[in-house]
Amino acid sequence: MIENLKQRFPVFEKNKNLVFLDTAASALKVDSMIKAVSDCYSYEYANIHRGIYELSSNLTKRYEDARSSVSKFINSSSFENIIFTKSATEGINLVSSCLSDNYFNDGDEVLLTALEHHANLVPWHLVSKKIKIIAAKIKPTGELDYNDLLEKINSKTKLIAITHMSNVTGSITNFDDIKAKAKKFNVPILIDGCQYVPHKKLDLQDLDPDFYVFSAHKLYGPSGLGILYMKSKWIDTLGPYQGGGSMIKNVDTDSSTYLNGFQKFEAGTPPIAEVIGLSASLDFINQVGIDKIYEYEKKLTQYLYDKLIKNNDIKIYGDFSNQTSIISFNIDGIHFNDLAMLLDKKNIAIRTGHHCAQPFMKHFNISGNARASVGIYNTKNDIDYLINSIDEVKKILKS
Numbered sequence: 045m046i047e048n049l050k051q052r053f054p055v056f057e058k059n060k061n062l063v064f065l066d067t068a069a070s071a072l073k074v075d076s077m078i079k080a081v082s083d084c085y086s087y088e089y090a091n092i093h094r095g096i097y098e099l100s101s102n103l104t105k106r107y108e109d110a111r112s113s114v115s116k117f118i119n120s121s122s123f124e125n126i127i128f129t130k131s132a133t134e135g136i137n138l139v140s141s142c143l144s145d146n147y148f149n150d151g152d153e154v155l156l157t158a159l160e161h162h163a164n165l166v167p168w169h170l171v172s173k174k175i176k177i178i179a180a181k182i183k184p185t186g187e188l189d190y191n192d193l194l195e196k197i198n199s200k201t202k203l204i205a206i207t208h209m210s211n212v213t214g215s216i217t218n219f220d221d222i223k224a225k226a227k228k229f230n231v232p233i234l235i236d237g238c239q240y241v242p243h244k245k246l247d248l249q250d251l252d253p254d255f256y257v258f259s260a261h262k263l264y265g266p267s268g269l270g271i272l273y274m275k276s277k278w279i280d281t282l283g284p285y286q287g288g289g290s291m292i293k294n295v296d297t298d299s300s301t302y303l304n305g306f307q308k309f310e311a312g313t314p315p316i317a318e319v320i321g322l323s324a325s326l327d328f329i330n331q332v333g334i335d336k337i338y339e340y341e342k343k344l345t346q347y348l349y350d351k352l353i354k355n356n357d358i359k360i361y362g363d364f365s366n367q368t369s370i371i372s373f374n375i376d377g378i379h380f381n382d383l384a385m386l387l388d389k390k391n392i393a394i395r396t397g398h399h400c401a402q403p404f405m406k407h408f409n410i411s412g413n414a415r416a417s418v419g420i421y422n423t424k425n426d427i428d429y430l431i432n433s434i435d436e437v438k439k440i441l442k443s
């Protein structure tokens with residue numbers, strides 16, 4: 045039963061009445077993941093990939109098994125296409141830097157959208173001496189303007205970089221037409237799946253992007269770990285990104301040669317315990333079932349939407365028909381930060397501000413808004429309490 049899952053999250057033992065509605069920023073941590081990380085450091089720890097002693101070889105095996113678990117979870121073609129980074133942000137920076145070194149030519153176009161998280165904007169700005177950034181428009185409702193995006197794919201387009209699910213509106217991108225047109229012009233696609241992967245089944249072999257990134261900490265897993273899927277043809281031709289131990293074949297004082305495959309992109313001691321923790325959090329999600337999670341969260345979000353929409357003074361951003369787990373809104377006459385501060389006094393955690401999506405905020409002509417986002421520990425009671433508390437805040441601030 046998903047309703048009983050709160051007991052798997054230790055934070056509620058100390059803070060029983062916490063209503064946590066900021067999962068889109070980072071999810072709370074599940075007990076089995078915390079135990080896996082703690083056990084790893086307590087009893088199993090050694091550096092990996094280089095020790096011939098048992099402790100090291102055992103942990104190396106578990107680390108590499110975790111790569112296979114990740115691959116299975118997203119149905120990628122092989123574990124060999126999974127690269128561990130320190131964050132999703134680093135994954136996109138890795139791709140932008142490597143494409144700039146080995147693929148982009150002056151004047152090439154990178155097509156993205158105005159609803160991206162800064163993590164899928166700034167890495168492209170960093171290489172913009174070489175490339176021209178083209179942004180597809182957003183409709184007044186906050187939905188991606190697919191027609192505009194498709195029109196902007198042409199022979200100069202050398203990459204399309206788009207989010208799979210908006211961290212502001214929860215809206216899910218449909219890639220069918222984008223993929224078809226991209227194929228016509230032979231344009232690779234990078235997808236930012238940070239918000240999608242924790243909520244909905246991902247089938248990478250069906251979606252078939254060139255690059256796909258997401259982060260462990262939004263999957264009830266540890267911080268400090270990102271996942272980058274890269275198609276084999278890019279693994280073979282791009283990189284390295286950083287140099288150091290673990291990614292080399294031979295080193296002399298003035299030159300070096302590098303390993304092939306994902307190892308080329310994993311310089312230095314990797315986030316070992318974090319990878320072990322992610323594996324445990326994926327086991328937990330698999331036990332609950334990602335399809336069940338999607339249904340449960342979709343219903344809960346719908347419940348919140350139906351309650352909020354009854355208020356004439358509340359504006360919800362985005363078209364609700366195609367979204368899940370996130371609702372962002374503003375209340376007439378109340379600053380979003382005042383709302384969040386008073387809700388915090390009632391032990392409710394919501395996120396406010398620009399949500400690292402300043403161009404999207406500009407589109408709506410606002411400096412920020414309030415965002416409630418659900419995870420598998422949330423219940424209808426949480427939503428009822430939020431709604432009652434919003435009513436009370438309105439009474440205080442509007443009287």
Ligand SMILES: Cc1ncc(COP(=O)(O)O)c(C=O)c1O
Pocket residue numbers: 068069131132133134161163164207209210211236238239259261270
């Ligand atoms: C849509 C989206 N992309 C990228 C990121 C960046 O993820 P991270 O901070 O884990 O690197 C986030 C984080 O909130 C996000 O929501």
